[in-house]
Amino acid sequence: MPHYEFFCHDCQKLFSEILSLVDYEEGEVVCPHCGSKNVEQRWSACTVITSKKSA
Numbered sequence: 001m002p003h004y005e006f007f008c009h010d011c012q013k014l015f016s017e018i019l020s021l022v023d024y025e026e027g028e029v030v031c032p033h034c035g036s037k038n039v040e041q042r043w044s045a046c047t048v049i050t051s052k053k054s055a
Contacts, residue, residue: 004029005044010036016044 004024005016008031015032029039 005042006039009038
């Protein structure tokens with residue numbers, strides 16, 4: 001499942017969530033620190049695993 005990063009505007013903290021696409025599309029993300037729904041998704045780095053080794 002995809003890993004998303006969010007910023008809470010109420011408590012000013014970053015947090016991450018692992019959400020299914022259905023949960024993500026519903027948009028009901030709640031800050032685990034203060035319970036606010038006033039959150040914004042942030043861009044985050046991703047990790048790609050391949051079967052080939054780089055030279």
